[in-house]
Amino acid sequence: MFDVYYDNILQFLLDKAATAWEDVGQCPPIVISGPSGVGKGTLCQRLLDAYPEIFATTVSHTTRKPRPGEVEGSAYYFVSRDKFESLITEGIFIEFAEFNGNLYGTSKQTVIDQTARGSVVLLDIEMEGVKQLKEEQSKADSQINPRFVFIRPPNFEALEARLRRRGTEDEGSIQRRLAQATTELAYAETGVHDKIIINDDLDKAFQDLEDFILKRS
């Protein structure tokens, strides 16, 4: 359907404003990764709030039971554990993980669908997910061609302080996340990301992210 794949989102938006988006093409998904507590969720939410017509997140699959008001295909795709496990075997997920006894995963198809709808997809994912996406991207017939942004803390102490201040983790969870952070930071050193942004001052980090995505600089 689309012949054009945009590298420059500002140009994409200008063309989109000038014509029907169906004629314009697609923009690459933006993968935001980095250690737990570095501020990925905060930065993604800022992008979504600042540009609600441009960015979108994906709909995950889960084995968790729906809560009242949660709509199938909007909050999540709700599936049984058996179904989820067979979907893993089929290789449909970019990434999946288990939390509190429930499985959660992001399918390739949800990224493709949101992108085809004209959204710039934001994916907030862990290192393992980045590795899987890199592998997917390298396939000759891949339909997903993301840009990879790594968010780095100014130092380890700041990361630990943020995890503690957030108040969502017990001590064991904080220690596991910090240990994993060392591996995440070493992976970023290998140069696999398109952009590394230091999240020290949040406003500055957000501006760096905007500039990279919109290619203003």
Ligand SMILES: Nc1ncnc2c1ncn2[C@@H]1O[C@H](COP(=O)(O)OP(=O)(O)OP(=O)(O)O)[C@@H](O)[C@H]1O
């Ligand atoms: N530049 C910053 N300076 C100080 N605090 C920050 C900064 N950026 C984010 N925070 C705070 O740090 C905490 C962790 O941020 P956030 O939850 O966005 O991290 P995350 O990378 O999405 O973590 P996880 O992977 O665990 O979901 C939050 O309480 C957030 O408000």
